[in-house]
Amino acid sequence: MKVLVAVKRVVDYNVKVRAKADGSDVDLNNVKMAINPFCEIAVEEAVRLKEAGTATEVIAVSIGDKACQEQIRTALALGADRGIQVETESNVEPLVVAKLLKGVVDKEQPQLVILGKQSIDGDNNQTGQMLGALANMPQGTFASEVVVDGDKLNVTREVDGGLQTVSLNLPAVVTTDLRLNEPRYASLPNIMKAKKKQLDVYSPADLGVEVTSHLTQVSVEPPAERQAGIKVEDVDQLVDKLKNEAKVIS
Amino acid sequence: MSTLVIAEHDNGSLKGATLNAVTAAQAMGADVDILVAGANCGGAAEAAAAVAGVGKVLVADNAAYEHQLAENVSLLIAEVGAAYDNIVAPATANCKNAMPRVAALLDVAQISEITSVESADTFKRPIYAGNVIATVQSADAKKVITVRTTAFDAAAAEGGSASIEAVDAAHDAGISSFVGEEVAVSDRPELTSADIVISGGRGMQNGENFKMLEGIADKLGAAIGASRAAVDAGFVPNDMQVGQTGKIVAPDLYIAVGISGAIQHLAGMKDSKVIVAINKDEDAPIFQVADYGLVADLFDALPELESKI
Numbered sequence: 001m002k003v004l005v006a007v008k009r010v011v012d013y014n015v016k017v018r019a020k021a022d023g024s025d026v027d028l029n030n031v032k033m034a035i036n037p038f039c040e041i042a043v044e045e046a047v048r049l050k051e052a053g054t055a056t057e058v059i060a061v062s063i064g065d066k067a068c069q070e071q072i073r074t075a076l077a078l079g080a081d082r083g084i085q086v087e088t089e090s091n092v093e094p095l096v097v098a099k100l101l102k103g104v105v106d107k108e109q110p111q112l113v114i115l116g117k118q119s120i121d122g123d124n125n126q127t128g129q130m131l132g133a134l135a136n137m138p139q140g141t142f143a144s145e146v147v148v149d150g151d152k153l154n155v156t157r158e159v160d161g162g163l164q165t166v167s168l169n170l171p172a173v174v175t176t177d178l179r180l181n182e183p184r185y186a187s188l189p190n191i192m193k194a195k196k197k198q199l200d201v202y203s204p205a206d207l208g209v210e211v212t213s214h215l216t217q218v219s220v221e222p223p224a225e226r227q228a229g230i231k232v233e234d235v236d237q238l239v240d241k242l243k244n245e246a247k248v249i250s
Numbered sequence: 251m252s253t254l255v256i257a258e259h260d261n262g263s264l265k266g267a268t269l270n271a272v273t274a275a276q277a278m279g280a281d282v283d284i285l286v287a288g289a290n291c292g293g294a295a296e297a298a299a300a301v302a303g304v305g306k307v308l309v310a311d312n313a314a315y316e317h318q319l320a321e322n323v324s325l326l327i328a329e330v331g332a333a334y335d336n337i338v339a340p341a342t343a344n345c346k347n348a349m350p351r352v353a354a355l356l357d358v359a360q361i362s363e364i365t366s367v368e369s370a371d372t373f374k375r376p377i378y379a380g381n382v383i384a385t386v387q388s389a390d391a392k393k394v395i396t397v398r399t400t401a402f403d404a405a406a407a408e409g410g411s412a413s414i415e416a417v418d419a420a421h422d423a424g425i426s427s428f429v430g431e432e433v434a435v436s437d438r439p440e441l442t443s444a445d446i447v448i449s450g451g452r453g454m455q456n457g458e459n460f461k462m463l464e465g466i467a468d469k470l471g472a473a474i475g476a477s478r479a480a481v482d483a484g485f486v487p488n489d490m491q492v493g494q495t496g497k498i499v500a501p502d503l504y505i506a507v508g509i510s511g512a513i514q515h516l517a518g519m520k521d522s523k524v525i526v527a528i529n530k531d532e533d534a535p536i537f538q539v540a541d542y543g544l545v546a547d548l549f550d551a552l553p554e555l556e557s558k559i
Contacts, residue, residue: 129354131354141320158488166429169425218372220383231532234544235551
């Protein structure tokens with residue numbers, strides 16, 4: 001089966017992002033960019049399905065300006081077969097991303113679409129679910145295990161109380177959680193090979209989608225700072241402080 | 251203005267997260283109704299009707315909604331929600347699963363995990379793991395919103411007398427089914443609503459050592475959590491994870507044991523009222539947010555703490 005995997009270019013997870021002093025936006029000058037960690041897990045899962053003989057082709061898609069081709073190449077180096085970039089400005093809302101992905105789904109007809117559960121910039125956790133609704137596909141979100149079982153997909157999901165398993169008709173959408181797999185590192189020969197793999201570029205118009213905006217970011221600000229407190233000498237002093245100063249235990 | 255709040259429940263009873271969502275909905279200056287979708291969910295509906303300040307409770311009682319499958323529930327919420335200006339849900343695993351489908355069906359944006367209501371169309375929400383707070387304004391006539399429950403007080407669970415109305419709409423998309431679940435059974439309070447939380451990190455060294463937290467948790471009536479490192483290492487199950495992508499908690503007292511304090515963990519607990527850190531590394535970042543830090547070997551400190559509280 002054909003697997004479509006979506007990847008997003010985001011600030012590297014090691015970077016501590018700050019609001020600009022004028023509050024207009026976050027300061028992304030000269031920060032390191034990378035593939036969203038959850039998307040990397042999605043690519044790894046797709047590649048493993050191919051290695052297991054379940055998937056026949058893995059297509060990596062990204063929505064964004066030309067720079068996101070770097071993340072598509074990363075996915076290709078990890079084992080995806082070919083790439084698709086849908087050329088837009090860098091900040092596109094999840095609903096529009098989902099519509100563009102729906103357009104790619106219509107073109108490619110994959111049996112499975114794997115996405116990260118959220119991106120670590122906007123922390124929205126929306127795109128996979130929205131794609132599911134638009135394409136009328138079932139979804140296995142926050143997945144920690146994915147098993148293809150004939151024409152069904154069994155997905156074990158991380159939920160509030162523990163784990164839940166659902167059975168989905170194919171085609172289906174899966175969004176990854178942290179413990180689905182541990183992504184591999186791309187080898188140098190594979191990075192070189194990835195440069196030669198096919199990468200098609202579409203415009204939103206090619207996919208019949210109008211890029212709209214529903215939300216405006218009015219301002220950004222740093223969160224309320226927490227002041228470091230004191231170091232206590234020993235357990236006795238800690239218990240005393242909690243009882244008599246903070247009064248949180250009795 | 252009218253707002254529909256989506257209830258988080260287990261059919262028999264209403265989950266506390268619903269009460270936080272009701273408070274957020276009331277802050278939008280709207281009349282508030284609650285939708286309870288489930289199967290044999292009369293218990294949850296009655297509890298919802300008792301919540302203070304609620305106009306009416308709509309109950310969709312159908313086998314298709316028993317396990318909150320997003321494919322089915324989203325169709326119901328989109329239909330019932332058509333009559334409302336806002337559709338608001340707590341940011342629980344169930345609602346995070348279903349609500350974006352609702353937004354897409356209605357062709358509107360979702361505003362995820364708001365932490366404050368600035369006006370009828372403007373909200374604050376954390377981005378970049380809580381390192382930045384964004385103020386966003388919605389241009390949509392109908393708004394689909396999830397609420398970070400720790401940012402809003404719980405509405406009073408008693409004192410209301412809402413009417414209960416049955417909703418006939420039966421939506422079974424027929425594309426997904428529930429297979430099973432592994433749910434942790436515990437006598438301790440729920441992690442996200444506990445007054446006291448004690449969490450262990452990589453410093454606990456193994457799952458067996460988490461027992462050292464249990465005695466303290468029992469004495470304090472606390473819930474037990476964990477850092478991502480402890481969950482990834484297999485010490486404890488995923489439902490105990492506190493952090494950016496795990497559970498967000500804000501108890502009166504949070505005790506972090508053997509947790510270094512990665513940004514992703516801090517994002518899940520830094521709104522706690524009082525934070526205690528116990529770590530043998532005095533340079534651990536957790537001490538920068540702790541009200542009381544104890545530099546000590548946890549294997550010495552925990553037994554002593556248990557004996558002295």
